[in-house]
Amino acid sequence: MKYDFNSIEEKWQKKWEETGEFKISEDTDKPKYYALEMFPYPSGNLHMGHVRNYSIGDVVARYKKMRGYNVLHPMGWDSFGLPAENAAIKNGTPPADWTWSNIDNMRNQLKRLGFSYDWDREVATAKPDYYKFTQWMFLQLYKHGLAYKKKSYVNWCPSCQTVLANEQVVNGKCERCKSEVGKKDLEQWFFKITDYAQRLLDDIDKLDGWPDKVKSMQTNWIGRSEGAELNFKVDGSDLTLTVFTTRPDTIYGTSYMVIAPEHPAVEELISGKPQEAECRKFIEKVRTMSEITRSATDTEKEGVFTGTYVINPFSGEKMPLYLANYVFLDYGTGVVMGVPAHDQRDFDFAKKYDLPIRIVIQPKDKEVNPDEMTEAFAAEGIMVNSGPFDGMDNKEALAAAISYAEEKGIGTRKVNFRLRDWLISRQRYWGAPIPVVYCEKCGTVEIPESELPVMLPENVKFTGQGKSPLSECPEFVNTTCPKCGGPAKRETDTMDTFVCSSWYFMRYCDPHNTEMPFSKEKTDYWMNVDQYIGGVEHAILHLLYARFFTKALHDFGYISCEEPFANLLTQGMVLKDGTKMSKSLGNVVSPEEIISKYGADTARLFIMFAAPPERDLDWNDTAVEGAYRFLNRVWRVIDDMHKYACDCEIDATTLTEDDKKLRFAVNTSIKKVTEDCNRFSFNTAISSVMEMVNAIYAYKESVNADNYNGACVREAIDSLILLLFPFVPHITSELWELIGHTDSISTHQWPEYDEAALVVNEIEVVVQINGKIRDKIVISPDLSRDEMIDVAMSNDRIKKLTEGKEIVKCIAVPKKLINIVVK
């Protein structure tokens, strides 16, 4: 019989669907395991990256199930987003129709790959029964003061007439139309993620199962820095300017101050000054400078004197205040103290504008002189020219300066974060509407939970011009105030799709709940996610937002866990010829093509075998053939041998050398595959199964069929099928049935290895002289160190090589080697 993957895969996929093989519910008799892969955006077709992501997840889920876990393994659709609207503008297809048909298509493709999802738990973020609760999430955050509206500079694409998320701005240009993105001042909704900055940072330490790379990326993104805010009085004015600095120890080295040109105090500071015209010209210049050029490190530092002086609160000294392009309003306070001697940027600026360079820290081993400096001295040293701090170590002075400032009321200790609040407003149609109205009498009023969802209207037009389709839909906009019943207008912005994806993993626990997003009982059983798998491109945004949501929902009392994902695996990319697969390069390998040529099992096997999951995988057509060849090899050997299998017990006393060899290979593989699956080393797990198959072939080659040990054959072929099942479920299900089993393989127990089969009475160990291999000897594995050395020393070759030399020492490692050190 030939391996006919087409009919086999069709047969089993149908069967799994009919019998509800993957339906799962809470079961307190078993330990739970929540295996989750990042849900896809329904773009229309699966690509190889999806196949890899979901193959890894499916192996994990199926393996854990065989190990006795109650496994939750769901799938869904991150189905709101801009591409659906773009398709509507281009082809006139309503975003909903486009989305649902893409989902149908991709769901079929996933089924064609045989993934073990509980499809009864499928979620789609664009469905009213889901986005109802996305809106509910907004209301909870709003009620707890974590959602607010404020005016803000946002990315604005002038040709698309919409705001863009940061992630939609690629190198300062709109990802869709490639026009330069500007800034616009707009009223926008924000989530106050900054309230959680410290906890999000602290708890990174608890994420033992996360890659260091992702943890360090999140740490950098949150960007905590410790320092102080110091208040500087403006000379001849009531104004006070506050600076944030991480180096209050260098306060006496300050020789000038810089304020961001867009700082609100600038107007008052420059008006009426002789330098006013020059300042205005400079402000205009900075304003028209693109974001990219302005924030580039190599952009030359430029500034202009404001005509104003500020007073150093420590020394009382008067210092000039400059406007400069290297200070930004959105970090710290937008005002910086210039310490040229100890900060490179300030050094460059001071050199250009001929400002004094004053050294206040001297290195311990040499003397620095301001006239000879070619760069700032930013390292540690001893304080000089610093009033009360002279002679202190600068670290000591840093703490002393803060205490001094707090005592005198001229400053405070301050922790600053790089993390900004999360802008969630989008002037787009295909998203979850923000559930608030604006009433003339009551102001901003939230929609009561009982009235959710705020439905997206369907009778809207997509022109790609003008405002968002929602704001041009009067039936949607005009409503009544839930508080006073008077006329009100709906918020026409929708939520960032990252809001939808910040809680979907909780919805899977209780997907049909109509009252609440999920019950505490269900999330208490399933959460947190034991293994999360997805691309590293989500390392910051999605994973940080999901962590924030989990903490907020925990604080509101809706969920018990504080971290959503216990373990995270970031799988590598699928490459072709060393580069990313892309349409423009024409190097895309379509999953459908591979499946129709070799079947889903081959596609899955190749992907799992070709590289470790976290590393990039270079697609190789001939290696895919190799995977296909291997499955055929497995098929043939089982088809040939299963008739010799017998259900009797293995009788250790009657085993031949060949039987023992076979059993050794089989049990070694069981042990190795188990260990490898536990540490997600799937490529080596498969290679171990390959070795096992080679051993079965060797047995077949050297033993006459009449002399096969039926019990050993049974052990070998059963184990082989079971070990391969998580990787290639179709062929193994078919083989399992073919060899006469009637139970379902997917709930069958994972094989256990027999310790007795791994016992050997002879092993080969290496004999080294001065660390170089000189011979190999066969000994009993039980020999002690001394006995091993005795055997080695009596070896002829070793005797000859050590003759006449002084033996310094002998090291023996049981079961491994002997090293004789000679002089």
Place this chain on the structure above:
RNA sequence: GCGCCUGUGGCGGAAUUGGCAGACGCGCCAGAUUUAGGAUCUGGUGUCCCCGACGUGAAGGUUCAAGUCCUUUCAGGCGCACCA
């Protein structure tokens, strides 16, 4: 500039705790089978000056022993970045 990751045969990769470098697969070579090709099975396959020496990006070091630990350095990738 700061942080993180990766460098091993012709190729993908293995070596989990410092203990035989190159498992397994691809490719290649040979044999068997076959009219032939394909498929299949078996064997071989790091390099060289081939009974020996060399060999894990490079250079040092620790150790009886280093792909693995330490120091310096080079190359590639990713993230953040005039962050005060």
